[in-house]
Structure formats: C-alpha cells, structure tokens
Amino acid sequence: MILNKIFPLCIFLTLLSCSQDGKKNENMNLSMEKRAESLVSQMTLDEKVSQMSYESPAIEHLGIPAHNWWNECLHGVARAGLATVFPQAIGMAAMWDRDQMFEVANAISDEARAKHHQFAKNGKRGIYQGLTFWTPNVNIFRDPRWGRGMETYGEDPYLTGELGVQFIKGLQGDDENYYKVIATAKHFVVHSGPEAERHSFNATPSQYDMLNTYSPQFKKVIQEGGVYSVMCAYNSYNGLPCCGNKSLSNLLREEWGFKGYIVSDCWAINDFFMPEAHAVTTSKQEAAAMAVKAGTDLNCGDSYVALVEAVKNGLISEAELDVSVQRLLLARLKLGLLAPEGVVKYEKIPYDVVDSEMHRLLALQTARKSIVLLKNEGKLLPLDKSIQKIAVIGSNANDLEVLLGNYNGYPSSPVTPLEGIKQKLPNAEVKYAIGCKLAEGLPIFEAIPASVLFTDKTCATNGLSAEYFNNSKCEGTPIHSRIDLNVDFVWHTKAPYEDLAYDSFSVRWNGVLKVQESGEYALGGEGFLGMKLFFEDSLLVERSNVHHPRKEYEYVHLEANKPYPIKLEYIQDNVEHAMMRLLWEKPNKNLAEEAIAIAKESDVVIFCMGISPLLEGEEMKVKVEGFAHGDRLDIKLPKTQTALMKEIKKLGKPMVLVLLNGSALAINWENENIPAIVEAWYPGQAGGTAIADVLFGDYNPAGRLPLTFYKSVDDIPAYSDYDMRGKTYRYFNGEALYDFGFGLSYSDFTYSKLTIVDQIAPGDCLEVSVLLTNNSDVDGEEVVQCYASNPQAGGVNPNRSLVEFQRVMLKAGESKTINFSIDADQLTVVDEQFREIVMAGELKISVGGAQASAERIKERKVLTKTIHVEGAACVMDK
Structure with missing residues (x-):
C-alpha cells in the first residue's frame, strides 16, 4: 500500500525538469505515452477540457505552453505572412510525380518549422503559428462543380493516395522520435459538396462506392503515409454526422490501425444541434459528448467548453475525456513541444529557408511540371522567340489571386502570366488588355485612385484623412494622423509606422468619393483580417475575423460630381500579413474594343482565361450567374470570355489559350477553334514564369490531367448524387472532352x-x-x-x-x-x-x-x- 502511494508521487517529482528557457518539462526517461498519461492525471476537469479545443491555453504548473492547433499548408505555409507558394493542390496532382510531391512538402515543412520557432521565440502561439497542419485534402473530386475540388489531388483514389502519402511523409519528416509537423488527412469521409448543403447533407454511398472510391486513399495515407491526424467532415454519413459517427472512428482505429487523433472540421460540432443543420442533438452539451464518445478528440470551434457541464450532468465520463486528452498531449510530445531545448533536430532549421532561393526555384520547377498541354494543332507551340508583337488578353493575365488559389501564403515576388511573357521577351512589344469580365457580375477590381477621393465635401484636397491606432479596435486617440492619397497597402509584416506592432493595429480613413461619370460602380475592399466600409453613413460591406483576404463588394449607383461620404476601418489582430485595399470597378464599355485593337496589331494573341478563387472555393458568397456558394452550377467557360475570343478569332491571328482555374472546364468551342490550349491551374508564385517557359519552348510540358474534362454538365449525374455511376473516368461511359491522364508534349x-x-x-x-x-x-x-x-x-x-x-x-x-x-x-x-x-x-x-x-x-x-x-x-x- 505504501509503495502504491509513493510511486505516483515519484513519477510526479521526476516528471518535471527545467529546459534552457526555464520552463518545466517532462522527464525524458519516461516513454511519451507514460508522460502523456501522467500529465493528464494531474489535470483538473477544466484543464482537460481546455486542451480539447483548438485554442489550447497554457497550463503553467505542468509546464505545458499554449498551443493553437489550427494551421494550414495546402500548397505552402498559409496565412502566416511571407512563404513560398507552390501550385494549388490540383496543379501539383497534374505533375503525376511522387518525388516532386515529397520535395515540395519537405520544403513547406522546413518553412513551417522555421516560422514556428520564430513565433515561439517572440512569445507568439496563436492561430497559424503552430505545428499541426490541416492538410492534405484527400477527398475525391467526384464532380467538377465542387468549388473545393481544387484543394484535392483529383478524381482517382490511387493517384490521390500515392501523392498524399508522399506529401505527408515530406511534412512529418523522418526522425524516429519527433515529427517535423503533423499532417491531417481530411475530410473523413465521403465529402465533396455541395458547399451550400455541407452542414446538413447526409451521404449514403453504396458499399461498392465506399470500398472502391471514398475510402481507399484514406486507408493508404494512414497505413503507408503514417498520417497522425484525421479531420472528420461536416456532412453526415449514413444518418449520423461524421464527427459524431462511431462507425467511422472504428474504421480508422480498429480496422486500419490509426494511432493519432481526430479533429473536427471547424464548428462542425455545432451542426449537431443547429436546427438548419443536422439537428441530431438538442444542446451543445449533448453534441460535445456525442462527438467525444464517437472518437473526435479535438474541436475546432466552441462546443467542447460544454464538456465540463456534460461530465457533471452524466452525459460523458471524465475517463472518456482522458482518452482524448492523452492522445492530444502525446501528439504535442511527438512534436517536441514539451521537450528541452536542443533535443529536436528540426529546431535547427534556420529562418532564412523561408522564401529562400532554393524554394523559389522549387516553386518554379513545380509550376512547370504541373502545366498540361491540351492542344497543339499544327505545332503552333512553342512560339518563336523572334515574335515582335504580342497581345496578351484576359482577366487572368495579370491577377495575383489566380496565382495563389486558396489556403495560400504570400510570396515576395510573384510573377503573373503577363509579367512572365514580358520577362521572357524583353525586346518584344507586349500589349495587354483585360478584354472582358471573367464572368458577368464579377467586377474587375482596381484601387480607387486619388483623383476621385477627397478629405471632405469641399473636394479641395485629394486623398482620405487617415487615423492610425496602436490597438486593433480603432479606439482611443490615434497615434498618427495623415492624408493617404488612396488605400492600396500591402504591408506584409511591416507596420505603417515603426511604433506600431505589425500584428496589432488599426486604421480609420474618412473622406468623400466624387466621380466624373454617372453609372453603376462596384465599391469594396480587401483586408486580411477585418474591415468595414461605410457609404453615406451606412455599412456597405463588412469582413470581420476572417484570417484570409477576400474581396467584398456591393454595386452602387453614383451621380457625377456628387460628393459621397465614405469611411473605411481596418483591423489587424494577431496575423502575420497586413494589407488593406479600397477597391472599385468603374463603368467601362470599351473592354472588348481595347482587346480587339491590340489583337489587330499583334503577331500572336495569348488569351489568359479561366475562372478564379473569387468564383470557386469554400462556402463563399458569390453574386455571379452560374456560381453559388463557391460551387459552379455549370462547367462551361463563362460566356463573356468565349464571346470575346469568338470576335478576335475573326481577325485570323494565331491564338493560344492559357487556362487558369481549379476545376475542369467545358471548353468545346475553344477546343474546336483555338489551335493551342494550355492548362496552368492556379500555378503559385512562379506561375507566370513557368507559363512563359512552356509557351516559348524553354520547358517541354508533361503534366497530365488528374480529372476528366467533360463536354457538358448534362453528361454527368446530379451534383448531390453520391452514387459514382456515370462520374469520373472509372465510371463514365460517355465521350470526354479531355480524358483523365491526358496531356501532350513537344516530344513524340x-x-x-x-x-x-x-x-x-x-x-x-x-x-x-x-x-x-x-x-x-x-x-x-x-x-x-x-x-x-x-x-x-x-x-x-x-x-x-x-x-x-x-x-x-x-x-x-x-x-x-x-x-x-x-x-x-x-x-x-x-x-x-x-x-x-x-x-x-x-x-x-x-x-x-x-x-x-x-x-x-x-x-x-x-x-x-x-x-x-x-x-x-x-x-x-x-
């Protein structure tokens, strides 16, 4: 009896030691499993529950630092400031290259480690600053209408699994004791839209489809890739929400041998009790208990705070919580987050790997490898470098957004297709025209110029009155005031003033807008964290507490020479990339005329068309015909683009079409009428250089399609139908526009x-x-x-x-x-x-x-x- 009482005390006393920074750490002689078990045994109920939410606070008496589990690195470290940005996942899949996938992931995890240690050194342990990354997305891109398909590796489970394994291995590293970072396979399971229904949709795939299509890649990345985290999906599976479905965690752990932890998709547990969602429970307590009992260890959201009361009310036992908390503590131990300084080899990765020359070259090489040559009639490509006059036409020719896709970081020197072509032929005359809107209803944004902005209604002084605050609430007395001619700022990780913290400040701009031409204008902005734009003293657009920039706008009618009061507020709060742009689209009826004019004078016309992350993506508000909630209602190229190309074809000029997009397009007219077509996806920071290299023969394209390009949405079953019959090359019996695996070369x-x-x-x-x-x-x-x-x-x-x-x-x-x-x-x-x-x-x-x-x-x-x-x-x- 005495020994039984003394032994736990001995563990407690030997558990803690001091690292070089004075923090308490676990005894390195114990196994990680025993350390996790012992740490949990010393926690209160409140402390245990606190560790089960993505924002896990520090537990000082146990030497456990704060940790935010939410981080992203889909194709580069995301939302954490400067980083190397590789092609979007669907583009990397088009490489069909296991080795390159590993090298990309290895570079990403180098940057992730370097960034984390820099953050921790400065006492920063917030969102997008940790070592647990919610990638890769190994769902099957079963339908081209899905807006998030660009995040996947395509429609084939074998290709997806093989590439996913290499990406995970590159992220998690090769150390026997410690992970470099922890990767997360998501979204388990049977998740691929529609985005509008993802919080309520019940997927009921046949057992054939589950075994043949929806599960093999998850099993592969667990058993062959060793992925240590799995994210459960928003949707229900056979009547139960995935994050509350015990059969799914049993499949992972008991049948496949998964040893890591399961994290919910963000706020997915709330869907359990929300009336408009799954509504399988009546309260947050019941939802939280259901999720933990089903094996979901970590909550991205705010539901698990209810577990304290759930235990007290008998909905779940504290011992059941212990299982999840131990899994989570073990993951942190395996990352070395509680280890003494110097023990983990990845701590030695220097910060200068971030945006290093080697990584920039790797991004270029990856972009080149991802490009697919779809058509080359008469061997028009590669183009002769002696060409003197080139017309570059299209909204995607000079748009940073289409380089970066979604879940992206911010490169130091991105190259658009227009810039890539100019750099390739410095002595040629390269003219550019947008030509048309990407889609009717989507504005062509530009920064509102100083010529129409004034400090007050007298319109005597151009610009806006700016007030800069040393807090993230635009409160109190500003510490700086000035006149900004316009608002077009990308500060990155530098604040507007040296006495402002780059990650915690705010700005308020006041003034008036007065235009010279009456008409319909789109007014909006793009800010990294939070913004509010007021027009005539009413809130026009707002974007708050969102950790990735996206343009928000509304159309308004403006009368010529009438001063309209405007106010813009920007919030920067604990994020690593500061930016604010006040944007508009002014009436322009001459877009096509400008494009036709430069095409007439050219030796060759290069179209840069496709779609945009403003149109496809994750559960987003889109006010454009043919698009809804981030998904597409049709798969045709928007008619604005085809109409322009039809007009320019009448000129008889050699034409090349470069597509930038994240999903398959039905380009039937283009395939019949344009002699050369190149698929470039969302190609990352070096996309423009890579495209120019392919167009002018400095790189021989070898990318292959990781998904089927259908001729029409009418050729495939309904989007909401999860039955695989008739979808993807494996089940499609019709004639595709371009087959899965298709791609041409300059070689034979x-x-x-x-x-x-x-x-x-x-x-x-x-x-x-x-x-x-x-x-x-x-x-x-x-x-x-x-x-x-x-x-x-x-x-x-x-x-x-x-x-x-x-x-x-x-x-x-x-x-x-x-x-x-x-x-x-x-x-x-x-x-x-x-x-x-x-x-x-x-x-x-x-x-x-x-x-x-x-x-x-x-x-x-x-x-x-x-x-x-x-x-x-x-x-x-x-």
Whole structure:
C-alpha cells in the first residue's frame, strides 16, 4: 500500500525538469505515452477540457505552453505572412510525380518549422503559428462543380493516395522520435459538396462506392503515409454526422490501425444541434459528448467548453475525456513541444529557408511540371522567340489571386502570366488588355485612385484623412494622423509606422468619393483580417475575423460630381500579413474594343482565361450567374470570355489559350477553334514564369490531367448524387472532352515490347515492362500510366482503374525500359458480399501515355494485353 502511494508521487517529482528557457518539462526517461498519461492525471476537469479545443491555453504548473492547433499548408505555409507558394493542390496532382510531391512538402515543412520557432521565440502561439497542419485534402473530386475540388489531388483514389502519402511523409519528416509537423488527412469521409448543403447533407454511398472510391486513399495515407491526424467532415454519413459517427472512428482505429487523433472540421460540432443543420442533438452539451464518445478528440470551434457541464450532468465520463486528452498531449510530445531545448533536430532549421532561393526555384520547377498541354494543332507551340508583337488578353493575365488559389501564403515576388511573357521577351512589344469580365457580375477590381477621393465635401484636397491606432479596435486617440492619397497597402509584416506592432493595429480613413461619370460602380475592399466600409453613413460591406483576404463588394449607383461620404476601418489582430485595399470597378464599355485593337496589331494573341478563387472555393458568397456558394452550377467557360475570343478569332491571328482555374472546364468551342490550349491551374508564385517557359519552348510540358474534362454538365449525374455511376473516368461511359491522364508534349513518345505473363494466380503481384522511346529531337518527360479492367466484375465496379504510373525523362532519341510491379490489392474488385477480391478470369491491362483508346493504340501510344487469372478467387485483406 505504501509503495502504491509513493510511486505516483515519484513519477510526479521526476516528471518535471527545467529546459534552457526555464520552463518545466517532462522527464525524458519516461516513454511519451507514460508522460502523456501522467500529465493528464494531474489535470483538473477544466484543464482537460481546455486542451480539447483548438485554442489550447497554457497550463503553467505542468509546464505545458499554449498551443493553437489550427494551421494550414495546402500548397505552402498559409496565412502566416511571407512563404513560398507552390501550385494549388490540383496543379501539383497534374505533375503525376511522387518525388516532386515529397520535395515540395519537405520544403513547406522546413518553412513551417522555421516560422514556428520564430513565433515561439517572440512569445507568439496563436492561430497559424503552430505545428499541426490541416492538410492534405484527400477527398475525391467526384464532380467538377465542387468549388473545393481544387484543394484535392483529383478524381482517382490511387493517384490521390500515392501523392498524399508522399506529401505527408515530406511534412512529418523522418526522425524516429519527433515529427517535423503533423499532417491531417481530411475530410473523413465521403465529402465533396455541395458547399451550400455541407452542414446538413447526409451521404449514403453504396458499399461498392465506399470500398472502391471514398475510402481507399484514406486507408493508404494512414497505413503507408503514417498520417497522425484525421479531420472528420461536416456532412453526415449514413444518418449520423461524421464527427459524431462511431462507425467511422472504428474504421480508422480498429480496422486500419490509426494511432493519432481526430479533429473536427471547424464548428462542425455545432451542426449537431443547429436546427438548419443536422439537428441530431438538442444542446451543445449533448453534441460535445456525442462527438467525444464517437472518437473526435479535438474541436475546432466552441462546443467542447460544454464538456465540463456534460461530465457533471452524466452525459460523458471524465475517463472518456482522458482518452482524448492523452492522445492530444502525446501528439504535442511527438512534436517536441514539451521537450528541452536542443533535443529536436528540426529546431535547427534556420529562418532564412523561408522564401529562400532554393524554394523559389522549387516553386518554379513545380509550376512547370504541373502545366498540361491540351492542344497543339499544327505545332503552333512553342512560339518563336523572334515574335515582335504580342497581345496578351484576359482577366487572368495579370491577377495575383489566380496565382495563389486558396489556403495560400504570400510570396515576395510573384510573377503573373503577363509579367512572365514580358520577362521572357524583353525586346518584344507586349500589349495587354483585360478584354472582358471573367464572368458577368464579377467586377474587375482596381484601387480607387486619388483623383476621385477627397478629405471632405469641399473636394479641395485629394486623398482620405487617415487615423492610425496602436490597438486593433480603432479606439482611443490615434497615434498618427495623415492624408493617404488612396488605400492600396500591402504591408506584409511591416507596420505603417515603426511604433506600431505589425500584428496589432488599426486604421480609420474618412473622406468623400466624387466621380466624373454617372453609372453603376462596384465599391469594396480587401483586408486580411477585418474591415468595414461605410457609404453615406451606412455599412456597405463588412469582413470581420476572417484570417484570409477576400474581396467584398456591393454595386452602387453614383451621380457625377456628387460628393459621397465614405469611411473605411481596418483591423489587424494577431496575423502575420497586413494589407488593406479600397477597391472599385468603374463603368467601362470599351473592354472588348481595347482587346480587339491590340489583337489587330499583334503577331500572336495569348488569351489568359479561366475562372478564379473569387468564383470557386469554400462556402463563399458569390453574386455571379452560374456560381453559388463557391460551387459552379455549370462547367462551361463563362460566356463573356468565349464571346470575346469568338470576335478576335475573326481577325485570323494565331491564338493560344492559357487556362487558369481549379476545376475542369467545358471548353468545346475553344477546343474546336483555338489551335493551342494550355492548362496552368492556379500555378503559385512562379506561375507566370513557368507559363512563359512552356509557351516559348524553354520547358517541354508533361503534366497530365488528374480529372476528366467533360463536354457538358448534362453528361454527368446530379451534383448531390453520391452514387459514382456515370462520374469520373472509372465510371463514365460517355465521350470526354479531355480524358483523365491526358496531356501532350513537344516530344513524340512511342511504346513497344510490352511484356506481361499470360497468367497469374489470384494474390500474385503482376510484373509489367514496356519499352518507351522518345522519337523526337526534343528532350522530354512522359507519364507512363498502367490501367487494369476486369470485364467479368459485377456490381458497381469501375470500368477501369489506374494501378501504376511513373514520370520519366528521356533525352531525344533515347529509349528506356519501364518496369512496374503491381500489388495484387490493386487488381481487386468488390463482390456481392462486399469483399475485396482478385477474381479469376480475364484481366485487361493497358500501358501507355494515356487511357486506352483505338486512336492511341493505333499510334502505339498505348499497348494492351489480356491476361488470365487462374484458380479460386482470392479475398484480399485491404
């Protein structure tokens, strides 16, 4: 009995030691699991509950520092100021390159570690400053209308899983004891829109679809990638919200062996009791208890504060909370956040890796690799560098927003397509015109100029009266006052004045707006955290407590020469990127005329068209026809753009179309009428340079589509239908505009000597080899793709599935033998008992630079062979 009483006390006394900064830390001789258990045993109920919310406060008596679990790094460290910005996730998927995915993630996690240690050194442990990152998004991009599809790796579970594994490994590092950062696979499970219904939608996929499409990539990133965090989705799955669905956490932990923690999507637990959402509970206490009982350890939101009362009221036991808190403390221990200084090797990563020359080059290389050449009639591309007059036309030609996508950081020197072309041909005459709105109803924003801004109604002095406050509330006496000619500020991590903290200040501008032409104007702004724009003493637009900038606006009618009072307030509060821009769109009826005029004088016309993160994204307010809540209602290129290109085609000029977008587009007229088309996605900070490199032949494109480009939205089932039949290349029976896996090159590749055994036994690996030859005089890369199809599979099984791929570089005239070893579990189908089996009978294999088609087979771009699987079917333990 005495020993039993003394032993816990010994653990308590030896648990704590002092690090170099004087903080208490755990005894390094204990296992991390024991340390987590001991720390939790010393917490009060209130302290335990405090650690289960994303804003976890410090527990001083245990030496536990504050930690904010919310951080993002989808394609670069996001929302934390300066960072290298790589292509959006869908663009990285288009590389079909495992090694490059790892290198990108490794660079991102270097910057993440360096930033975190700099923040912590300065006592900053807030949002977007920690080491737990809510990426990657490995949901399946099952429908092109989904606005968040750009965050994914496309429509194929195998490609998604393979790329996700490498991204996670690059993020989490290779240390035996400590994670570099913790990655989060999201959103579990069956989550891909519609955005407007995500808080109430109940997904009821068939077991065929769950096994074939919605779950394999999650299982892969857990079992092969070792991802240590999973985010549960907003939607319900088979009648229960995902974050309150015990069957899903059982699948993760008991069947797949997941060892980490589960975090809710943000404010998803509130959906449990909100009447307009899932409404499966009646109170916050019940919702919080339900989520924890279902295995959701961490809450992004404010629901888990109710757990204290939930325990007192018997809705959940404190012992059940202990399980989650231990998991969360163990994660922090595995990051070294409670370790003595100098123990974790990642602490040594210097801050100068952020935006380093090496990372900028990696961003350029990644952008190049992501570009897909969709059409090159008459080998118009690459363009001759001796061209003297170039017309660059389109809203996406000189727009920073389309470089960055969403969930992005802020690069130091971004290059738009227009700038990239100018830099490529410094001696050519490059003229630019917007030509048309990206979509009818979406303003073409620019900073409101000083010529129409005045300090008061006398209109005697241009500019706005500005007051700068050393707080984040525009309160008290300003410490600086001045006249700003206009509001077009991107301060980054430098405050407007040295005596202001860059992450905690506010500004108020007052004055009047007086225009020379009557008409409809869009008025708005773009601020990183919070802004309010008042027009004629009434609030016109507001954006508050949002940690990423997005343009907000309203249309107003302005009379010429009438002074309109305006007031703009900007709040900067604990974020790492300061910016405020007062924007407008003025009436302009001459957009098309300007574009036609410069096209007439040009030797070649380069269109930069597509869509924008202002139109597609996460649950966003969009006031444009054809778009809703961040999703698309149609997949056509907006008609404003096609109409302009039709007019310019009449000039008979050589034309190139560069698309910048995050999802598939039905560009039927463009495909028939424009000789060269390039898909560039949202290409990151170096996108303009990469596009120019491809257009003018300094880089040979080799990207391949990670999703199907359909001809019409009418070719696919309803967006809200989660049945996979008719969607993605695996189930689509129609004729696509561009197939999954499609992409052209400036080189000419052919395939020969396909070698596959005639038969295998169920459960055997399949060995495949093929000879790839570059028959051109241009060095280039090819993405070799291997597909399998099982003609006798019943149920709802895919028509064909990608089972292997490899991106290969070949010099001009070179040949290489490409070898694949395909695991048996890649050859399975789902039988009527919902077992994953390798069936006996025929198995069709195709190998080449695309999916098998009569044309590709004739050109020897794809080789096929039917083999036999002999013997009894083999049930695979997948």
